[in-house]
Amino acid sequence: MRTQVAIIGAGPSGLLLGQLLHKAGIDNIVIERQSGDYVLGRIRAGVLEQITMDLLEQAGVAQRAHAEGLPHDGFELLFKGERHRIDMHKLTGGKRVMVYGQTEVTRDLMAARAAAGLTTVYEASDVSLHDFDGGQPRVRYQKDGVTHEIACDFIAGCDGFHGVARASVPASAIELYEKVYPFGWLGVLADVPPVSEELIYANTPRGFALCSMRSHTRSRYYLQVPSDHKVEQWTDALFWEELARRLDPEARERLVTGPSLEMSIAPLRSFVAEPMRFGKLFLAGDAAHIVPPTGAKGLNLAASDVGYLSSAFIEHYRERSQAGIDHYSARCLSRIWKAERFSWWFTSLMHRFPETGEFGQKIQEAELDYLIHSEAASTSLAENYVGLPMKL
Structure with a gap:
């Protein structure tokens, strides 16, 4: 087989890249090791x-x-038992965010790819990347016991933190930066109405909590838990009891509980790999960077990577220009490090850190108090939350 761009990974970043390239008339094949x-x-x-x-x-x-x-x-910050609203729309001159689950984004992209008749190879095993630093990049994989090879012009590694794309880069060619946090997020998805119309970020002496939603009838809640906790230690009843303890009286009164559709614990880390281009191999999304979820930047950073990369490929094929390709890594990393900074700062502000004790809690509360009473500080928070500009 041959294609112009081989995309490794059928998550939202890989599928979005494939769809943007298809719209521009650029052939692509998506290879995914898991099932749809x-x-x-x-x-x-x-x-x-x-x-x-x-x-x-x-x-x-x-x-x-x-x-x-x-x-x-907007969204709300809860600390010292009271909620305070950050009006993003007002503070940023009319910008807002959309609450819409990543699963639904993936579903929409899958449907569009299928409707266009584009090739996606699911359950591809033993995926390997070859000659991406030379003139004839190739991707090999096994499917149903048969070895296949795809010749291509470029390879896009959109296969996540544990994927083969970054692992294929020689260690001497890449720098890794990482911070691991001493806690995780215990998350529950449940078919219950949200406790509030907007997200609530809670800083409490018992730890962080987040009240989010996927729709008017489906809620997503999170609790900060120690990094060594296992999901088996928790039941639905224990989760709801602990969440209620971290809410203000009004939210506690409005909290509707029910059986969880999904419960899991996600570790928190900050991670960046530099650079993001190696010859004709390009990393995008979680293959190149991870942010703690506090600032809601993971999927959005992956999307902006794909925006830069699709523009670079389109410029290459339409104008025979290398400019976008040559500047891809620098453009992405400039935006990534700003988002890493914001996600680290917001995580540091909202979570309970074991080593800081009561002093740390008081410092956080003082900063939060300053944040809500300073228009300049609130504006900075709002600007970062809605997303910094993407410069092409």
Whole structure:
């Protein structure tokens, strides 16, 4: 087989890249080691920046997000038992975010790819990348006991933190930066109405909590838990009891509980790999960077990577220009490190750190108090939350 761009990974970044390239008339094949059902079963983020919505529109897959998503103009910070609203729309001159689950984004992209008759290889095993630093990149994989090879012009590694793309790069050619946090997020998805119309980020002496949603009838809640906790230690009843303890009286009164559809613990880390281009191999999304989910930047950073990469490929094929390709890594990393900074800062502000004790809690509360009473500080938070500009 031959194609112009071989895309490794059928998560939202790989599928979005494939759809944007297809719209531009650029052939591509997506190779995924898991099944389609497995990919759809991964529960992930649900806050989309305007840049992400713009890219979904460009890809022709934003209709359901607009119809079923929940536009949010603000969110609330809860500390010392009281909630305080950050009015993103006012502070940023009219910008907002869209609450729409990553699973639904993936579903929309899968449907568009199938409708266009584009090739996606699921359950591909032993995927390997070859000659991406030379003139004839190739991807090999096994499917149903048969070895296949795809010749291509470029390889896009959109296969996540544990994928083969970054692992194929020689260690001497890449720098890794990482911070691991001493806690995780215990998350529950349940078919219950949200406790509030907007997200609530809670800083409490018992630890962080987040009240989020996927729709008017499906909620997503998180609790900070120690990094060594196992999901088996928790039951639905224990989760709801602990969540209630971390809420203010009004939210506690409005909290509706029910059986969980999914419960899991996600570790928190900050991670960046530099550079993001190695000859004709390009990393995008979680293959190149991870952010703690506090700032809702993971999917949005992956989307902006794909926006830069699709523009670079389109420029290459239409104009025979290397400019976008040559600047891809620097453009991405400039935006990535700003998002890493914000996600680290917001995580540090909202979570309980064991080593800081009561002093640390008081410092956080003082900073939060300053944050809500300073328009400049609130504006900085709002600007980062809705997403910094993407410069092409």
